[in-house]
Amino acid sequence: MTALHDVSLSVPAGGIVTMLGANGAGKSTLLRAVSGTLPLHSGSASGGRVAFGGVTLTGRPAADVVAAGVVQVPEGRRVFAGLSVADNLKAGRLGVRARGREDARRATAEVYELFPVLAERRGQAAGLLSGGEQQMLAIGRALMARPRLLLLDEPSLGLAPLVVARIAEVVRHINAQGTGVLLVEQNAALALELADHAYVLDVGRIRLEGPAAELSRSDEVRRLYLGERPEGDDEPTSDDEETASVAPLGRWSR
Amino acid sequence: MNTLAQTLFNGMALGSVYALVALGFCLVFKASGAVNFAHGSLLLLGGYLVAVLHEPLGFAGALAVAAAGTAAAAAVEALVLRRVARANGPAVPTILTIGVDILLLTELARRIGGDVLGTGDPWGAEVLTIGGVTVAQARFYSLLAAALLVGAFLAAFRWTGWGLSMRAYSSDAEAAALMGVRGDRLRMSAWLLAGALAAVAAVFLAAFPGTGIDRTTGQIALAAFPAAVLGGLGSVGGALLGSVVVGMAEALATGYQQQLSGLGSGLAEVVPYAVMVLILIVRPQGLLGAKESTRV
DSSP, X not given: OOOOSSOOOOOOTTXXXXXXXXXXXXXXXXXXXXXXXXXXXXXXXXXOOOEETTEEOTTOOHHHHHHTTEEEEOTTOOOOTTSBHHHHHHHTTTTOOSOOHHHHHHHHHHHXXXXXXXHHTTTSBGGGSOHHHHHHHHHHHHHTTOOSEEEEESXXXXXXXXXXXXXXXXXXXXXXXXXXXXXXESOHHHHHHHXXXXXXXXXXXXXXXXXXXXXXXXXXXXXXXXXXXXXXXXXXXXXXXXXXXXXXXXXXXX | OHXXXXXXXXXXXXXXXXXXXXHHHHHHHHHHSOOOTTHHHHHHHHHHHHHXXXXXXXXXXXXXXXXXXXXXXXHHHHHHHHHHHHHHTTHHHHHHHHHHHHHHHHHHHHHHTTOOBOOOOTTTTOEEEETTEEEEHHHHHHHHHHHHHHHHHHHHHHHSXXXXXXXXXXXXXXXXXXXXXXXXXXXXXXXXXXXXXXXXXXXXXXXXXXXXXXXXXXXXXXXXXHHHHHHHTTOHHHXXXXXXXXXXXXXXXXXXXXXXXXXXXXXXXXXXXXXXXXXXXXXXXXXXXXXXXXXX
């Protein structure tokens, strides 16, 4: 079965790009093609090209993709449940060659500063953290490798609205440090608010693309992904309310 | 009293040899998700190589070559399994190991025939007397060697990047791949290590009061299989604990043979499996098997 046809997508350096789409649209397949994990799902790319900077990543094993600076936070967090929080973070550096202990220490300190709750629980088994904390750990683990492009697969899935708002804050913070972000989301309101540019994937094809602000005003997106009625009022209430609901938190605490 | 002390020592010594074998089972299971039924034959291969090579190379040289050769054989097996592993789930590779076992065992049995081969180990039939307890020197050294090897392994498992990769990979292979862990290399390293440990275990199984390598040495080593299972397959600590339990049980059954004669002779060979069944009835996940520690 072919999940994707002629999908072309680019993330500018240091930008936030989002890809929207319903279940089965091919979002996960696309991320797997980028991160080199298609073979783990008995899949393969029969054509096309994946490149980052000047480096071609098509068909390369996942470890090469990580080494090139592209790190994925998997859907469903996928923390190493039996390992401690600290070991999970260390595992985030398994794909990093060279760059010594000093850099590892700095990266750990930065992650703990971004997520103080992880520092408090560094000795606990990751499987015992709450869903939100596990998502923080999954993001922190990926940041340990100091990626230049972070792939986020459904980071808001199954989390309470308040936690989602904080994750949005974290994504902004990470991006402000110069890391590019490709955000795959079903939560279109969140994604369009965070991103500069958006793509809408539908059954393996790109259906719409454009600046996120523009797409969030388009009738089709509002109807299909923001849950608005077609004949609904045109006041931009939805957007404003969403923005207001994001608490201006500097960092995640609990 | 002396019988008890002697029996306990023998149990520990036997358990330590089983630990080397059970650790191999456990590592391979963690890495490939398959139970390697060919492990006993790999062990026999290691013993056979030492027996054949100790005259030209000396014992230490022969052991080194045998460890490397057995590791290589394990690696070849891993490559064969890899081709079927991904598409078919864990059952097919496990069945494939039975096929590998039959091939390897048949060829080794053909070469060994009815002989009992010496390994040229340096301990011979010497005994040590420690505090009034007489024990075979080979058993003392097997305990020492196993303690060193297992200790080194545990330290690496806990503190090195390789160990962390291993733990992360066996927890969630895809997430580990996304962190840059190279699964193929990691799997291979586990099989290589399992093979090398099996060769070392073969030497100690053959040493006094054992009689040498014969075609059934691989089957004796399979007592390490219930050890790995009753400890909780896939748990390193469980494999080690299970090995001690099985070694002790076997030594007690041997040491108190006369008192247990009502159960018939040869109890020692059955006891590892009996202990496994009893423990699994009480704790189906094994002594230290994976407890669910996920909060939903």
